Amino acid sequence: MAQLEVSDFAQAVIDRMAECKDPRFHQIMSSLVKHAHAFMREVDLTPQEWMAGIQFLTATGQKCDDKRQEFILLSDTLGLSMLVVALDQARGARALADQPGEKPTEATVQGPFFWAGAPQLELGADIGEGHPGEPTYYHGRVTDTFGQPIANCEVDVWSGDADGLYDMQKGDNMSLRAQFRTDQEGNYRFWSIKPTFYPVPGDGPVGTMLDRMGRHLNRPGHMHMMLQAPGHERLVTHIFVKDSPYLDSDAVFGVRNSLIVEFPKHAPGRAPDGRHMNKPYYTAEYDFRLVPSAA
Amino acid sequence: MAQLEVSDFAQAVIDRMAECKDPRFHQIMSSLVKHAHAFMREVDLTPQEWMAGIQFLTATGQKCDDKRQEFILLSDTLGLSMLVVALDQARGARALADQPGEKPTEATVQGPFFWAGAPQLELGADIGEGHPGEPTYYHGRVTDTFGQPIANCEVDVWSGDADGLYDMQKGDNMSLRAQFRTDQEGNYRFWSIKPTFYPVPGDGPVGTMLDRMGRHLNRPGHMHMMLQAPGHERLVTHIFVKDSPYLDSDAVFGVRNSLIVEFPKHAPGRAPDGRHMNKPYYTAEYDFRLVPSAA
Numbered sequence: 001m002a003q004l005e006v007s008d009f010a011q012a013v014i015d016r017m018a019e020c021k022d023p024r025f026h027q028i029m030s031s032l033v034k035h036a037h038a039f040m041r042e043v044d045l046t047p048q049e050w051m052a053g054i055q056f057l058t059a060t061g062q063k064c065d066d067k068r069q070e071f072i073l074l075s076d077t078l079g080l081s082m083l084v085v086a087l088d089q090a091r092g093a094r095a096l097a098d099q100p101g102e103k104p105t106e107a108t109v110q111g112p113f114f115w116a117g118a119p120q121l122e123l124g125a126d127i128g129e130g131h132p133g134e135p136t137y138y139h140g141r142v143t144d145t146f147g148q149p150i151a152n153c154e155v156d157v158w159s160g161d162a163d164g165l166y167d168m169q170k171g172d173n174m175s176l177r178a179q180f181r182t183d184q185e186g187n188y189r190f191w192s193i194k195p196t197f198y199p200v201p202g203d204g205p206v207g208t209m210l211d212r213m214g215r216h217l218n219r220p221g222h223m224h225m226m227l228q229a230p231g232h233e234r235l236v237t238h239i240f241v242k243d244s245p246y247l248d249s250d251a252v253f254g255v256r257n258s259l260i261v262e263f264p265k266h267a268p269g270r271a272p273d274g275r276h277m278n279k280p281y282y283t284a285e286y287d288f289r290l291v292p293s294a295a
Numbered sequence: 296m297a298q299l300e301v302s303d304f305a306q307a308v309i310d311r312m313a314e315c316k317d318p319r320f321h322q323i324m325s326s327l328v329k330h331a332h333a334f335m336r337e338v339d340l341t342p343q344e345w346m347a348g349i350q351f352l353t354a355t356g357q358k359c360d361d362k363r364q365e366f367i368l369l370s371d372t373l374g375l376s377m378l379v380v381a382l383d384q385a386r387g388a389r390a391l392a393d394q395p396g397e398k399p400t401e402a403t404v405q406g407p408f409f410w411a412g413a414p415q416l417e418l419g420a421d422i423g424e425g426h427p428g429e430p431t432y433y434h435g436r437v438t439d440t441f442g443q444p445i446a447n448c449e450v451d452v453w454s455g456d457a458d459g460l461y462d463m464q465k466g467d468n469m470s471l472r473a474q475f476r477t478d479q480e481g482n483y484r485f486w487s488i489k490p491t492f493y494p495v496p497g498d499g500p501v502g503t504m505l506d507r508m509g510r511h512l513n514r515p516g517h518m519h520m521m522l523q524a525p526g527h528e529r530l531v532t533h534i535f536v537k538d539s540p541y542l543d544s545d546a547v548f549g550v551r552n553s554l555i556v557e558f559p560k561h562a563p564g565r566a567p568d569g570r571h572m573n574k575p576y577y578t579a580e581y582d583f584r585l586v587p588s589a590a
Contacts, residue, residue, distance in 0.1 A: 010374065020508050027338055031334050035333055035334040036334075037374065041378070043326045044386065050375075058364070061355060061366075064356070069353070071356075078308055078331065079308040080335060086300070087339055087341075212320055214312055249311065256298065
């Protein structure tokens with residue numbers, strides 16, 4: 001029988017898939033096996049290091065529950081989630097390459113804190129009321145890549161509070177999140193707080209890894225936004241606060257230049273929607289462009 | 296700020312380790328990140344496929360408990376465990392390259408069924424008695440790479456039963472395993488059964504993966520052996536049964552040609568150790584060569 005040497009094992013595993021009936025699965029597993037073996041050969045991984053890896057992966061799986069997804073956090077902090085987002089958007093761009101129209105809004109990571117079923121509120125509602133944080137008026141327009149307004153577009157928004165904590169991390173009641181719908185001209189508007197930077201959860205195996213990598217845990221301040229409308233691809237993205245720390249070292253590599261937004265500060269007085277503010281407030285304006293559905 | 300494109304993310308993650316204080320950890324994580332990103336770019340991984348991967352890893356972690364290690368099974372079935380064994384042995388061989396002596400015995404995977412603290416029995420004891428399976432007399436000699444006998448070498452042996460099941464899989468009582476010590480001439484001898492081929496556990500995420508890869512679950516029949524003696528590197532290996540099915544397609548890629556052993560069958564009568572056998576039995580002879588400790 002042919003004897004396998006260190007450089008042969010990967011191909012032997014790939015050859016063992018001769019009966020695989022799913023060409024895409026065959027392709028993915030072949031590439032995965034090739035790169036996993038190349039990694040271990042390249043660093044000449046020792047049995048002790050291999051066992052440390054097994055224990056890390058096991059602890060990461062066992063840290064997951066219905067409120068915590070440590071493998072997504074691992075993927076996020078190794079830049080893999082953002083790579084998948086970027087690959088997806090590049091694929092969409094190639095599909096549209098020969099069509100006119102402007103570039104669609106850039107996507108970024110969804111993160112672990114989306115919570116389906118947020119309250120559906122009227123445009124202009126204040127979801128920051130009663131929460132510590134500086135009041136901010138968010139507004140803008142949703143169009144397609146030709147500038148045509150998209151009416152009735154679902155706009156989900158969510159963020160942490162002034163301490164950087166999301167509702168999911170604090171208890172069971174939803175807060176600082178809502179779903180709005182654009183008006184006939186594609187406009188959206190709502191009040192919330194100005195988001196602050198915050199650390200990703202550092203009390204699990206991924207936190208230990210980041211510490212050992214010499215990395216901080218922080219994400220720059222951002223408002224999550226998810227937009228979906230019939231006939232258009234769903235867009236998952238953030239608005240980043242321009243003066244936030246960590247914009248150049250987001251722990252999950254999610255920052256896109258086009259998503260960094262000025263948050264001008266305003267003296268007390270009449271806000272753009274006519275509301276009278278008796279303390280200073282911020283505004284954030286951002287327009288979104290959605291791409292037509294692939295189907 | 297510089298905008299990251301799909302080909303930039305891996306280097307951005309590596310650059311984020313500027314403060315890492317452990318050069319070996321830096322090296323391993325850099326290579327891991329580089330290959331993980333290269334894999335995902337190469338297959339243009341979709342968000343749906345990424346999520347399937349997250350769910351697979353999570354389920355694999357959650358399948359692990361004190362008797363089941365699904366991540367080791369994953370590593371085994373992707374040939375990664377055997378690669379680590381082969382890298383380790385190649386490293387040892389390089390260290391000994393300029394020394395005289397014969398090649399040491401080849402190592403293979405430890406597998407998930409080693410159980411520390413097996414009964415310490417006298418040479419010649421029968422650990423197969425009372426278990427279904429064909430009786431086999433195992434014997435041989437343990438020496439160093441110069442042929443000098445190693446006395447008092449601990450020889451742990453373990454195998455499944457005639458149905459391919461290990462004691463750990465059947466309940467809490469140890470069976471078909473023991474620890475022996477070589478005599479003054481380095482000899483070992485014991486009775487057990489002739490091991491049969493058996494499937495690795497297929498009821499978890501890894502079983503589903505193997506099925507989708509179009510692969511069978513089976514390992515050829517083998518007797519696990521672990522040898523350790525002061526002044527020598529511990530050796531973890533198997534003796535494979537020469538006429539076993541699946542020698543050329545071991546589910547964990549553990550077969551080494553030098554570990555395949557004839558199991559000649561003998562008519563009832565007097566066995567090599569003087570025992571009178573009233574039914575047919577097998578013998579398996581194998582000599583082991585251990586390398587001196589690196590220290």
